[in-house]
Amino acid sequence: MQKKIARRAFAPNQMTEGPSPFHIARFITRCFFKLAIFLEVAGSALGDDYERLESATKRWLDLEQRIAEEHNAWKSQRKVLSQSVKVLEASIGELTEVLDNLKVSAEMRSSEFAKNEHTYEDQEVARAYYAGKLDEFTELFLRFRAFVPDYLEEEMNTAQEKLEMADPIALGARAQILIAAFTRVEEFNRSVTMDYVSRELADGRDVMVSVLYWGLARAYAVDPQGTIAWELKPGLEGWVWHDRPEYIQQIHELVQIHGQTRPPSIQSVPGKVFHELGGEK
Template sequence: MLAGMILLPWLARADGGDGSLNQLDALVGRWMALRTTIAEEKRDWDARREQWEEEIALLEQESKTLKEEIDDGETFASTVERKRAAALARKEHMDAELLKLRAVLDRAEADLRRWRTRIPSGLMASVTGFDALPSTQTEAERLPLTKRAQTVAALYTQIETLQNQFHATRETLDVEGERRRVDVLYVGLARAFAVSPGNDWAAVGVPADAGWTWTPSTGDGQSVRRAIDTLNRQETAQLVVLPMQVAEEVEP
């Protein structure tokens, strides 16, 4: 309820111009699409993870059994050699299925590595699991597929949680060549608003592939401070008009 009270005025600029409303509609559409994408990815992993884990376990057990059959077959005569050839064919099929699963995980892990730069430093402490992503293809091939799938699902869950909540942090930002210690309000992972301790400086932050970028927003310090105090329950719930910075974003 509190998050909604802060966000509602964010959707209407004080000037009320049609151009601004159109820009805001477009921005909100991108933000909602981002939330929908994350939710769909998480639901997909939740629905498929258990099935994959079972399939992976069966395939790996089958592969192990077939390898044992192949090893045993090397000591037998021509009749056993035919069985060995059949076992080899079955193993090749199992290996092909495992390869398909690896390709799916490769794509998911690459997507999550891009997400890592879009999570601000002030919120990164609440996310665990990025270090468990394989950094090279060789490392990925050594990891069990079940473990990789579990890591991917856990990270998508945490990202969705961040996207669906408001957060207030205190951190140091580099803005236009100057370092500032500020309080920051994050609206999911789509927008952020920073304010100095004296409320005399404010900025709007937007995510990008290289990290968050910040643009000063003159005269909006008091509004950002009221929003942060309301979120922290230091003020009674109220409507707060936040500065808006419309910018093109790179999709994750």
């Protein structure tokens, strides 16, 4: 097509000898126009390829950098993991040894448990026996509380409160309470004890009376002036007071001797002595 246009542009006119200036100018203009279009298209395509190449190169460099960083991190972690594996292997060995020891210990414990089971059954039989005995002593203590002397009443009340608060299953604790109470009673029964109590007389007067206990067998009481005397005997509902006007002097002197306000002397006071077979003498 271009060759045809060129031939037409430079073909001699039938009426003239050569091409006209107009045709030459138009031909040159068309050539420059086509060249400009070609250069514009080529430049645009070349610019797009350069941008794509630059972007791909940048991504490739970033990827290489990340690969290097990951590789370095992996090398560092590999060393740590290697050490951790060694520690875990050592721990596994120790735990295996401990497990073997525990198995041996469990077998020994199983054998001991079988023996202890028989021992436990024997202990349950013994416990039932001692629980029954402890109940008997508790009942005996409660019966004794009915005729305890005034001197021991507060201590016995405390012991009874402890028994009521104690766990029935705790045989040891209950036994200690009863042993302490009966021990105190035994000490009192083996000694001569002086006590002072308020007593209302027949005329309505209240006087402080000296009471001399001979253990749990008997007691003698007298007013401070030595004008009234009593003999006390234990009963089912407490100690019973009996007037003893005929023994006022003897009982009064007996109280003074115990209080070390007069020299010792022999005094005759009412009382009964029981021999081993239970009879009176």
